[in-house]
Amino acid sequence: MNVTGHTTGEPASRTSRSVSIRDVAAAAGVSYQTVSRVINQSPRVKQSTRQLVLAAIEDLGFRPNRAARTLAGGPIGSVTVLTPNTTLYGYACTLNGIEEAARAAGFAVGIRVLESDAEEAITDAVARAIEPGTALIVIAHDRIGARALAAVPPGVPLAAYVETPVGDEAGGPPRVWIDDRKAAYDATRYLLGLGHTTVHYVAIPSSTEASQRTAGWRMALEEAGGPVPEPVQGGWHPRSGYEAGRVLAGDPSVTAVLCGNDDLAVGVIRAMHEAGRPIPASVSVVGFDDMPQSEFLTPALTTVRLDFTQLGRACFALVGPFLDPRGEPVPPAPLPQPELIVRESAGPAPSR
Amino acid sequence: MNVTGHTTGEPASRTSRSVSIRDVAAAAGVSYQTVSRVINQSPRVKQSTRQLVLAAIEDLGFRPNRAARTLAGGPIGSVTVLTPNTTLYGYACTLNGIEEAARAAGFAVGIRVLESDAEEAITDAVARAIEPGTALIVIAHDRIGARALAAVPPGVPLAAYVETPVGDEAGGPPRVWIDDRKAAYDATRYLLGLGHTTVHYVAIPSSTEASQRTAGWRMALEEAGGPVPEPVQGGWHPRSGYEAGRVLAGDPSVTAVLCGNDDLAVGVIRAMHEAGRPIPASVSVVGFDDMPQSEFLTPALTTVRLDFTQLGRACFALVGPFLDPRGEPVPPAPLPQPELIVRESAGPAPSR
DNA sequence: CTGAAAGCGCTTACAG
């Protein structure tokens, strides 16, 4: 009952033929090549004839045909985003930032989700994402994204959002990252500073064995000379945080838990609650992301704010050099710095 | 420090010329028209020559050029999604469902966010979203989306996700909706059944003055003969729920609050908590959506589950008739039914 | 500064 059908019986109908540069040329009394020059911001057009053409474009409601432009070898006019996910907070915001920047620069954005981690599915997704006239942005912060990034052949206009690289920062495609290591280091130090003997870590999936968030957490622990517990590998969702939390809750020596994202923290907190361990009196929990909900939870979540929208904008800026030099210039975007937001879910270590 | 630059100095480089149907034709020893027939599933090709061509395609790694296909008047090969948002849970899931279904059917998906509600911005967004060879899907569940939908000229291959229509369900573009009215009605009845004298409503933005969720809530209230308080107009985010909650918390007659989404419910619950009104002992709160976090909150959120991913798939299925009849058939997708998930945030009305 | 040419990679008719 909640769907209405088509009113016409014509399948696969096409919009009526739209106005072309020839129509514009005729209206303006010039050749169509001149129209092409005008829409491509060529400087080699007399000011007065430019006005004539512009007026005709306006009158006729002309819009250049993207397919024709691409086919004729025009400049890149779109970006497609290859991502393992569109609904998780960080991915959704990154996509949003890319779309916003792309739209501002006059570019279309395509999206393709990397659903499976089968090798063939990944190479197929990459192959389909590569099209003449479009640049590629890969969200490669986890394993599947990283594998897709690795599968992009050379020569493709490309940028990526990656995990903090370990060493070899030069070479490869242009990319941005958040300083995961420092963020985790800072959050861990904060908890240690609250008097906790050690900090447990529930990790989100990583693109590498040696995740840089894990590295930052470990570094802080080692510096402080505290014990370094085995990190718990979690997924992305609250449920896996909950499962990790149930295990952790049973261990009385656990008094502080750092979580790879806020969703995990929500799950850990729930598990602690069910186990009768009050937050933060018995256990302190810190997340990553600062989702819109986090500040309104009870207890309000102490978390590391990560500005993914800004990161998305920065990512788009990276493909700027590949794009039409005559379009809207793409300003380099400043990269966001992670910021610890102190709220209610972490407190002093319980006295023994 | 967290960005690496380009390694080559060549701006706007293009991928090296890829293999065309002529290359395939040469390799297979046929004319390029025959190759065209093969890739378009034409039945008028001898089985043996089809095999020849297919083998050549495989060998050469041929992929048809989308721009050329579109320009030559081939079938629709992509959908672009026009949406007011990509990061809110419902929108993100709907987009995800569309992308998933589109990918399965072999279609590219584009996305364009309706950022501003200025008339010009909307018509401009619509105009840019309409391109030869692409169908349009408009997420029109709120005012800005509905205005964009209204601005789509006739003749464009189009489908939409809309609010439950009031009466005139026939005519117009094909569209899907969730039964908002019944869902709100059911949730309100549930609260009433718990002994609450009335139920307050904090609404999400709607595409119409007379939102059907509001109508369902009102209908349940009127049926029960209880008082019908003025609905509170909220936004999408927890903060506006929090603000509404602060006002509601001050009114002792408020014992049950229905919220237009889970984010709003999170904000209301926080406000109640701060005002010293325990949930659900003093106030019951019910949300809409059932986000992944909701079941792990404390109290776990009682909410109406809305399957937006399925809705997205159903929405894509609606553009099926416009698409290439020779591609993967797009099966009609069943529409999700809202389902009340009873958890901890609603309980019996407090005794007076 | 402006016009006429050639061609991008395909797809539909149209012939055989």
Added chain:
DNA sequence: CTGAAAGCGCTTACAG
């Protein structure tokens, strides 16, 4: 069942 033609709407050279 298969081939040769014309053209989709643009863009880059090339001429003037």
